[in-house]
Amino acid sequence: MARSQSQLPVWLHWLDTCPSTNSWAIAHRSSLRHGDVVFTPQQTAGRGQHGRVWQAPPGVLTASFVLESISVAQLPVVSLGAGLSVIYAVEDLLPNLQNTLRLKWSNDVLLDGRKLAGILCEATANGSMGRVIVGIGLNCCVDFEQAGLGADAIGQALSLHQVVPIVPEALALLERLRHYLLQTAGLLQPKHNANESTGLTALLPALRNRDALLGHTIIVETDSEQVAGEAVGISDRGHLLLRLPNGEVRSFVSGHILWQKHETRLSI
Template identity: 80%
Template sequence: MSRSQPPLPIWLHWLESCPSTNSWAIAHLPQLQHGDVVYTPQQTAGRGQHGRVWHSPPGVLTASFVLEHIPVAQLPVISLGAGLSVIYAVEDLLPSLQGTLRLKWSNDVLLNGRKLAGILCEATASGTLGRVVVGIGLNCRVDFEQAGLDISTIGQAISLHQVSPLVPDPLLLLDRLRHYLLQTAGLLKPEQNTGESTGLTALLPALRSRNALLGHTIIVETGSEQVTGQAAGISDRGYLLLQLPNGEVRSFVSGHILWNHEGRS
């Protein structure tokens, strides 16, 4: 950053370039603290869910957030809370988009049915608590055509500059994202008296109201099968509910989603 600009916040680790902010954060995890953020304007080898490539052309905000003391039982729902954090952060800074963003279970944020952001959560656990690195890629000012990314490559992506004349400064976005992720982590911490977390219960109404998949026919890809059905909501444990053609309802803790709302993504 320019020397004339104010000093960076103590929680921010600014890298001019790196292959992957998640990889860097994981490699340096012993030196990082709860709430630390790793950011780069130039990520060269981003990683997505299920081993997929995360494309990071110029204009993508790429950052990783360190969260600590997360109950192991809550680790599967961190990506859902992170998705809400992205939604709230964007809507805080761009009020014109209030109510327009949706969550595609479990790790994508959609705007007008198109992918605005992707999330990759990677956790380590010790006993009953874990540390999580939450990687977020948010399309801010991306010229997909100039970057040479066609529709099939980018999964029907969209960038903030396509829908808003104003795109927030990266530092503002990082601050808001961090704010909401820390709130989520606080909700998921076990209560001192009971040892139980009530965080997911608090998040469920918002998760369900922002559920982009509800009612759509989708395919859930797991490591061993493809299952087709109608998305029937999000369970009390944060799992995806899928109603099969025979009426049976199955739940999935993880999986890759294919659907035809705006093409496969």
């Protein structure tokens, strides 16, 4: 449904349809400010991690959040913080789901082991500091079958309407997501971060408590290799720790996660 800009918060840019909210935010960067949000109820050409397609059928909340003055080196941490932001926003509005959501390093939110949300962070910078666009896709009221998405397309996806009787309105979810993302940005900005690890240090207890991979046998797929082992946590730099069969523990900055027996595919 179309919305008049006069009915919306000043920070919200509501687009009736859009190929990609992240791409739109990057293209219109000169008119956007810290804390601005780009939202569309109809995203037609979304982008996921590692160049994958980001499926967004009707019922997926798709939005991009603008965060300023973030170190480019902190981009992996922003993705983890965004995952926590999704968890907190959903649990704020749906108290019955308290302590049930988990973070699948580094960019998926799971409920009952199934994918509820995905995150794509993209940085634009001159030098070491810059702007980060945090794209979030949250499955709210998605009828995957009606959308023509079979098991190969949606993997282990789950929609909020399948587990709660009333799904929060988009504006309420956007406000809560923005609230927590701004908190994350505040932790990572230089004025609060004389030591580069300070912001992450504040997030680590929650990240480790919500770690969906801990103790699972997984495969980490990088550009050059696939490595199997047991996920043994998140390092104090936000890296995934993997214990190999020989006992060695390797640290991964980025990678695509496959379960040992099946791949958890992108659903949005």
